[in-house]
Amino acid sequence: MKHVTTVEELRQALGRLKRPIGFVPTMGFLHAGHISLVELARKQSKSVVASIFVNPSQFGPDEDLEAYPRDLPRDQALLKKAGVDLLWLPTPNVIYPPDFQTWVEVEEVTQMLEGAQRPGHFRGVTTVVAKLFNAVQPDTAYFGQKDAQQVAVIRQMVRDLNFAIDIAVGETIREEDGLAMSSRNSYLNAEERQAATILHKTLEVGKQAYEVGERDAQKLRELMREMIDTEPLAIAQYVSCAHPGSLKELDQITEGALLSMAVYLGKTRLIDNVVLSEV
């Protein structure tokens, strides 16, 4: 596995790769979810490019940019083992040189859920992803379903700006007890870690209610909030039952609706989601 830093080095190395190229952009501190995306990319493409960049512009001023976990040697070993051909490790200065002043903004689908709680977050995401896309020029880019709104926002950006790139989505990978894999799980202490299963349990409750016939979205949201409240360490920030494309809250639940939530366990904010479908 080759690794490069600058865009010029990247372009030179890309010229030697066989197409189609699959691309897995990450913020590092990799877990089985990331690796499953690399494996998906390997199945579908001739070459796999990954990037690791903890993108400052998608963190709010009160968020965890400095504390965000990093372990580059471990990440490199994992990506090599998973079969990545080329790893791009840009420095902040490569991505945001001193006179950087251009932003990509998706307006509507960024307004709710994560976007409402994290102002500017998606502007940082779409800007860096547009840059990564233009630099790597992959045939397909891979994102995890755990960040469901991110997927919706990037799909919208790709459509709106005519990127010639397919977006593929890998399913959420979970721990044995159902907790969705996330680099931020490393923040949890033992007690919080145990309590964090409430996210998955709550989604299961919502899903089961749907499967037995509940179609009132407000009732489902209330049911889920009540479930989260049974866990004393968990504080729900939002609970949503939304249209999967527009992410607008539903009144009547329709096939493909997205159940999602953000929940605090102590100072750690976790998100999770599930897509409702007929059994």
Place this chain on the structure above:
Amino acid sequence: MKHVTTVEELRQALGRLKRPIGFVPTMGFLHAGHISLVELARKQSKSVVASIFVNPSQFGPDEDLEAYPRDLPRDQALLKKAGVDLLWLPTPNVIYPPDFQTWVEVEEVTQMLEGAQRPGHFRGVTTVVAKLFNAVQPDTAYFGQKDAQQVAVIRQMVRDLNFAIDIAVGETIREEDGLAMSSRNSYLNAEERQAATILHKTLEVGKQAYEVGERDAQKLRELMREMIDTEPLAIAQYVSCAHPGSLKELDQITEGALLSMAVYLGKTRLIDNVVLSEV
């Protein structure tokens, strides 16, 4: 010369073109300036793609979108004769489908000159150019020096978003009496048309003052304003002597400085510029 409407048709047709591809985006109602860009592209590339799209999002609410001149049959004949291989004629709905919601914004170099007088103009320009770039994926894109700030803004966007596209700039093409070619010259009545030579004359006065040693930018701007005021039909909107990259107004004039202006002739707003260089 083939012509296409949708992005899908465009991509199919592009697949049959030899690289490198040169791309000339236009708003139509072509003049010798546009054709000189096509000729430049023909010299430097194996294939030439042009587009005609009067982009609504770069016109302000009080601007001339509806009145903007159009003559598609004439444009097609001119482009064919000039050797364009593929002409993209997207409809507004192809570029801005109903749920379109993504914008590309360059923040600093858009603040002054045209950007100060036309709020939102460059946001429309950069968004549509990003879309055109992603759809056409040219090796080189061609723009006219007459829109000097547009060139600076697009260069900044290309750098910031890592577009793998070279930007080439064609010199301003002028009528015999020095008036810069512009689709908007068609708005001028006979009297205004004659008075419009004041733009070029004023730039020549500024240039000559520089060449004989004037280095005080404020004095040059004053000299140019006085020159414009000698023409009763002309009303200067701005007169600038700026750094060619940042477009910030200069105190002391340096090599490569951009002299530019916007001037009203009746209801018609014209722009022109010249780059100062040592003789």
